Amino acid sequence: MAGKTLFDKIWDAHVVDEIKDGPSVLYIDKHLIHEVTSPQAFAGIEKRGLKVFRPQNTVATPDHNIPTVDQHLEIKDQLSRFQVNKLTENCNRHGITLYGLSHPFQGIVHVIGPELGITQPGMTMVCGDSHTSTHGAFGSVAFGIGTSEVEMVLATQCILQPKPKKMRVNVEGELSKGVSAKDVILYIISKMSASGGTGYFIEYAGSAIRSLSMEGRMTVCNMSIESGARGGLIAPDETTFEYIKGREFAPKGSDYDEAVKKWKKLKTDDDAVFDAELNFDAADIEPMITYGTNPGMGVKISSHIPEESKIEKSELLSYQKSLKYMGFAAGEKMVGKAVDYVFVGSCTNGRIEDLRVVADFVKGKKKADNITAWIVPGSKQVEKQANEEGITQILEEAGFKLRQPGCSACLAMNDDKIPEGKLAVATSNRNFEGRQGPGSRTMLASPLTAAAIAVTGTIIDPKTLL
Amino acid sequence: MPSEKFTYIESTAVPLNIENVDTDQIIPARFLKATTREGFGENLFRDWRYDRNNQPKADFVLNDNKYKGTILVAGKNFGSGSSREHAAWAVHDYGFKVVVSSFFADIFKNNALNNGVLPVQVSAEFLDLIFGEIEKNNKTIVIVDLEKQEIILKESGKKENFEINSYKKECLLNGYDDIDYLLNLKDKIAAFEESK
Numbered sequence: 001m002a003g004k005t006l007f008d009k010i011w012d013a014h015v016v017d018e019i020k021d022g023p024s025v026l027y028i029d030k031h032l033i034h035e036v037t038s039p040q041a042f043a044g045i046e047k048r049g050l051k052v053f054r055p056q057n058t059v060a061t062p063d064h065n066i067p068t069v070d071q072h073l074e075i076k077d078q079l080s081r082f083q084v085n086k087l088t089e090n091c092n093r094h095g096i097t098l099y100g101l102s103h104p105f106q107g108i109v110h111v112i113g114p115e116l117g118i119t120q121p122g123m124t125m126v127c128g129d130s131h132t133s134t135h136g137a138f139g140s141v142a143f144g145i146g147t148s149e150v151e152m153v154l155a156t157q158c159i160l161q162p163k164p165k166k167m168r169v170n171v172e173g174e175l176s177k178g179v180s181a182k183d184v185i186l187y188i189i190s191k192m193s194a195s196g197g198t199g200y201f202i203e204y205a206g207s208a209i210r211s212l213s214m215e216g217r218m219t220v221c222n223m224s225i226e227s228g229a230r231g232g233l234i235a236p237d238e239t240t241f242e243y244i245k246g247r248e249f250a251p252k253g254s255d256y257d258e259a260v261k262k263w264k265k266l267k268t269d270d271d272a273v274f275d276a277e278l279n280f281d282a283a284d285i286e287p288m289i290t291y292g293t294n295p296g297m298g299v300k301i302s303s304h305i306p307e308e309s310k311i312e313k314s315e316l317l318s319y320q321k322s323l324k325y326m327g328f329a330a331g332e333k334m335v336g337k338a339v340d341y342v343f344v345g346s347c348t349n350g351r352i353e354d355l356r357v358v359a360d361f362v363k364g365k366k367k368a369d370n371i372t373a374w375i376v377p378g379s380k381q382v383e384k385q386a387n388e389e390g391i392t393q394i395l396e397e398a399g400f401k402l403r404q405p406g407c408s409a410c411l412a413m414n415d416d417k418i419p420e421g422k423l424a425v426a427t428s429n430r431n432f433e434g435r436q437g438p439g440s441r442t443m444l445a446s447p448l449t450a451a452a453i454a455v456t457g458t459i460i461d462p463k464t465l466l
Numbered sequence: 467m468p469s470e471k472f473t474y475i476e477s478t479a480v481p482l483n484i485e486n487v488d489t490d491q492i493i494p495a496r497f498l499k500a501t502t503r504e505g506f507g508e509n510l511f512r513d514w515r516y517d518r519n520n521q522p523k524a525d526f527v528l529n530d531n532k533y534k535g536t537i538l539v540a541g542k543n544f545g546s547g548s549s550r551e552h553a554a555w556a557v558h559d560y561g562f563k564v565v566v567s568s569f570f571a572d573i574f575k576n577n578a579l580n581n582g583v584l585p586v587q588v589s590a591e592f593l594d595l596i597f598g599e600i601e602k603n604n605k606t607i608v609i610v611d612l613e614k615q616e617i618i619l620k621e622s623g624k625k626e627n628f629e630i631n632s633y634k635k636e637c638l639l640n641g642y643d644d645i646d647y648l649l650n651l652k653d654k655i656a657a658f659e660e661s662k
Contacts, residue, residue, distance in 0.1 A: 016651065016654055016655055016658045017651060017654055019633045020632075020633075021631055021632040021633065022631050022632060022633025022634065023631070023633060023634075025648065025651060025655075027655065027658055027659075036498050036499075036550075037549070037550065037551065039501035039502075040501065040502065040503050040551075043501070043502070044645070048645070050649075053652075053655075064495075064498075065498075065499060077499075079499035079500070080499055082499075082501065083499050083501060086501050128549060128551075129548075129549055130547065130548050130549040130573060132549075144548075144549035144573060145549060145573070145576075146549055146550075146551035146554070146573060146576060146577035146580060147551040147552075147577075148551060148577065148580035148581070148644070148645075149576070149580070151645060152644055152645055152648055155645055155648065155649065156645070156648040156649060156651070156652060156655055157655060157659075158648055158651070158655055159644075159648075160633075160644045160647065160648065161576075162631065164572070194486055194543065194546060195486070195542070195543040195546065195569060195571070198543070198569065198570075198571060198572055199572065225547075228543070228546060228571060228572070230572050230573070294486050294488065294546070314485070314542065314590070315485070317483075317484070317485060317541070318484070318485040318486050318541075321484065411490075411495040411548075412495060412496065413495045413496060413498065413499070420518070430488075430490070430547060430548075432488045432490040432491065432547060433490070433491060433513070434490065434491075434494060434513050435490050435495075438494070438513055438518065439513075439518070
């Protein structure tokens, strides 16, 4: 019998029951909730007269619709305030741990899970947010779910889920200077397309993936969903164990040693078979940027928007519609385009390493006059660390301002909206039409690229400035 | 949410011949602040449907009186992006019972099924055929028979089978709900926790 993949091992160890020609009943170790996709789920279980089955396995924080200024004041927007208050009420009533706006652990749900040591190898994790795949960086099976499924987890700590197919994406070799985890994943998605991963769960492997820090691995796994894949994971190793050690909810002392022994077994068997396998050469990856309106429409910054003749027939309408929306022309070069906004933040690139990259680059420089830059840390912990490391001061001297933690302009549910027609370079995960505000135009890139563009005011390959 | 029973639909269809329709187009994030499941239909495809002054855009299909019905026919990769179930609620609340496409994003597919909206995945050729027939005749009747797992173009008689797992099919045919199913397994779930 062929060996098992890491994904199989974790999934199979959590199957409570199987339905013939149907989904598996999958047990969920950790459930994260936020204000936007949970209220209807709480209303659902209460309508049935149920209590939350395992309140200790759920952790809550508000992140999606909260303001990123004056967080100590009452939220001005009535609907947002109501939704955030509803989360507090629901958590209080059901005994769920909540890191509210004033709590030092508050932040974007996918930033706080790892930084608090809640996320651990071998777990199953879900959240009503598609970027739950972030937690796969630790070798856990983590994926986004809808609100009906949030209700299932609250009611039974399980969900019904068909088992996805398995894909392995190998990136071998050494990444060149100026190329970051964000470029790696934008490159992979540009090769797979925005739907190439649909139906699959990805394992990222190879020496280039191994060389990434935990935060880099989170960036890669975070964007798995942008290829259509339900999630992505990376086998845990010493980098993982070192990162977890000493964190708030990580096992301590001999418990930690025991846990590491178990975690070390979490890897794909040599003879395991994947349903699909892709191989990429790290040397071919350069700083990337998107030109269209889905994350699969990425190119090397130094290159051009593809000519129409290079686009597959089935993608042609989508491509033409995208370019029309973006105001770009086929074959145009990316470098030199004037940019209006730079957004550094989100569950993709709002961690301390991301802010460090920006600070290192802009130190002693000034932002361009035509650029409005929003730097939004992913959590209160990141914000605190940025203050302690002097990052806040460096950014302020360069003309940037650090805002308060939240999802912010990634999805523009709060006031952080890119105005209609304006062109933004964002370190977040989606460049859909109007994603950052009605009529806004988004190009996705790495924190280093975003920093370089903030200083020059136009699209530039950061490699030329290093 | 226990859904109404779904067995058989016969309706004209609304053609949305656009690929990669993501959930931010189906329901933009700024409309996700509600705490109930109702009322999302009025903001379905909000930014394609209305201009900045909230006036209907004449060139968008939902504003074209020629096209009516409870079946939405959309281009490849419908529902990509966010996990927001609000997208499925908006489709349902607007009055669609079926979405036909050649490819669906996974999370949207689950969300639709959990809300009594049937995603019907057809071949790229059959999808082209449907778009073609609707273009020729906006009164084209599309039949979706869940029991037989068939989608039929009534006038031409052309048809194709579609896949659905038998558990979900039973749920839709009978209006069953996943949570009812899981609640019956609570002893088994507790035993699983003990064995871990």
